[in-house]
Amino acid sequence: MGRLWGAAGAALGLALLLLSPARAVEPVSLGLALAGAASALTGYISYRPLYCLFAECCGPRPGRHFGAVLQQDLEKRLFGQHLAQKVIVKAVTGFLSNANPKKPLALSMHGWTGTGKNYASKIIVENIYKSGLNSRYVHQFVSTLHFPHASLIRQYTDDLQSWIRGNVSDCARSIFIFDEMDKMHAGLIDSIKPFLDYYEQLDGVSYRQAIFIFLSNAGAEKITEVALDYWRNGKKREDIGLKELNDVVSLSVFNNKNSGFWHSSLIDRNLIDFFVPFLPLEYKHVKMCVRVELESRGYIVDEDIVSEVADEMTYFPKEEKIYCHKGCKTVYTKLDYYYDL
Ligand SMILES: *[C@@H]1O[C@H](CO)[C@@H](O)[C@H](O)[C@H]1NC(C)=O
Numbered sequence: 248m249g250r251l252w253g254a255a256g257a258a259l260g261l262a263l264l265l266l267s268p269a270r271a272v273e274p275v276s277l278g279l280a281l282a283g284a285a286s287a288l289t290g291y292i293s294y295r296p297l298y299c300l301f302a303e304c305c306g307p308r309p310g311r312h313f314g315a316v317l318q319q320d321l322e323k324r325l326f327g328q329h330l331a332q333k334v335i336v337k338a339v340t341g342f343l344s345n346a347n348p349k350k351p352l353a354l355s356m357h358g359w360t361g362t363g364k365n366y367a368s369k370i371i372v373e374n375i376y377k378s379g380l381n382s383r384y385v386h387q388f389v390s391t392l393h394f395p396h397a398s399l400i401r402q403y404t405d406d407l408q409s410w411i412r413g414n415v416s417d418c419a420r421s422i423f424i425f426d427e428m429d430k431m432h433a434g435l436i437d438s439i440k441p442f443l444d445y446y447e448q449l450d451g452v453s454y455r456q457a458i459f460i461f462l463s464n465a466g467a468e469k470i471t472e473v474a475l476d477y478w479r480n481g482k483k484r485e486d487i488g489l490k491e492l493n494d495v496v497s498l499s500v501f502n503n504k505n506s507g508f509w510h511s512s513l514i515d516r517n518l519i520d521f522f523v524p525f526l527p528l529e530y531k532h533v534k535m536c537v538r539v540e541l542e543s544r545g546y547i548v549d550e551d552i553v554s555e556v557a558d559e560m561t562y563f564p565k566e567e568k569i570y571c572h573k574g575c576k577t578v579y580t581k582l583d584y585y586y587d588l
Contacts, residue, residue, distance in 0.1 A: 303377060305384055306420030306456065314340035317374045324370060324539060325363045326575070327532035329485050330492065331356070331523045338521045339371055342458070350445045351457040353518055355428075357466040357496050358525025361574020364462045367523070368424050371460070375422065384418045386410070390427035394435055404438040411442055412452055419456035428463035443518040461519070466496035471527050471570065478569060484526065492524040527570035533557045536575035540582055556581045 299307060310316070314336055321332045335354070342352040356364040369380055376382035388394070394403045414421045425431065425439075442454045473495055477487055528536075537553045559581060562568035 303382060303384075305418030307375070309340070309343040309375075313343065313374065317371070320370050320374060321367065325367055326535040327484070327528050328363055328367070328525055330487065330489050331358075331363070331367055331525050334489065334521050334523045335367060335371060338523075339374075339458075343375070348455050350518075350520075351443060351454050351459055353443050353459045353461070353520050354523055355461045355463070355519045355521070356523040356525060357463055357500070358470060359464060359467045359527055359574060361571070361576030362467075362525035362528055363575070364523075364525055365426065366575075367525075368460050368462065372422055372424075375420075375458075382422075384414075384420065385422045385424070386414060387424040387426065390425070390431040394432065397432060400432050400434050403432075403435055407435065408438055411439070411454075412450070415442075415454055415457050416452050419453065420458070422458045422460070424460045424462070426462045428461045429465045440518060465500045466524070467527075469495040469499040470524050474526050475564070475569070478567075484529075487526070489524075493522050496522055496524055528574045529569055530557055530562065530571070533560055533571050533575060533578065536578045537582065540578055544582070544586070546586070552585055556585070 298304065317339060318332070318336045321328075321335060325332060338352065338354060342348060356367065358364055372382070372385050373379035376384055379385070380387060388407075394400075394407075411421075411423065414423075428436070439459070441449060442457070443459060447453060447455075470492060473487060473492060474484060477484055534553050534557045537556045538548050541548050541553070556578060560577070561572045563570055563572055
């Protein structure tokens with residue numbers, strides 16, 4: 248039945264196209280007719296590549312240069328995060344190029360607010376789905392926003408499980424982002440666990456193509472300690488190794504009763520594939536954020552304003568004032584002040 252309609256739609260779309268005198272075809276209706284014809288046609292012959300030129304598709308195949316483009320994108324827009332950059336490129340590229348992963352990809356991003364966790368997730372998602380966070384295949388949950396009441400945890404658990412199941416049934420390459428993991432109820436974290444595991448399928452649905460990204464502040468203090476230690480010893484930040492941070496982060500997340508993860512068995516069952524540490528941002532990184540934001544708003548970069556905005560931020564620790572409290576987070580509102588006068 249659907250195919251019949253599809254064929255009819257295709258015929259109609261094509262007829263519209265062919266019958267309209269060339270001058271009368273506005274770009275919009277031409278686009279509509281084309282898209283209509285294309286989507287109808289694909290309903291009929293299931294010709295995915297053509298369809299995906301016109302509409303967003305579930306799980307597009309990564310292009311040949313996916314890894315390089317992702318890397319470039321991260322280098323251009325995410326500052327001061329050599330480790331996160333490296334881990335993300337490796338993890339995501341490796342996962343997408345594996346036709347038969349044994350489990351979904353689970354990334355856990357750790358660091359202070361404003362260090363770029365949300366930004367990095369956004370970049371990942373945009374490299375997979377053109378419409379990024381707005382894609383119908385991308386789902387973002389913020390603990391304090393979506394699951395605020397401890398008394399409703401049963402309801403949340405049911406909802407969340409059915410959403411994950413429903414969306415992955417629709418599109419195997421669904422992406423789920425959980426923000427504020429450290430504020431998430433332990434029971435709720437546990438309810439996600441089965442989806443992250445090595446099952447071939449659960450109730451007929453396979454979750455192995457899905458991507459889960461967890462964001463939290465857990466471990467941020469430890470990360471800062473390590474960074475500060477390097478700084479005080481005159482060592483380069485870029486020399487901080489992944490293993491070193493992994494160890495301190497896992498330890499602190501594991502042992503910290505407040506971090507949420509602690510209760511859950513995400514970690515001790517190895518359901519998290521990659522820890523992605525985000526270092527605290529320095530003055531020079533804040534300036535980089537300001538420049539990029541100015542450029543993206545179409546302004547010529549004025550170094551006086553760049554410094555002024557960076558100077559307005561507060562830095563810690565008290566004596567040395569190296570790292571920005573808010574990272575790049577409030578740069579945007581500060582800029583509004585300068586430019587909307
Ligand atoms: C997919 O997830 C969203 C929440 O992001 C939810 O509202 C929707 O009902 C889910 N879809 C299915 C088919 O479960």
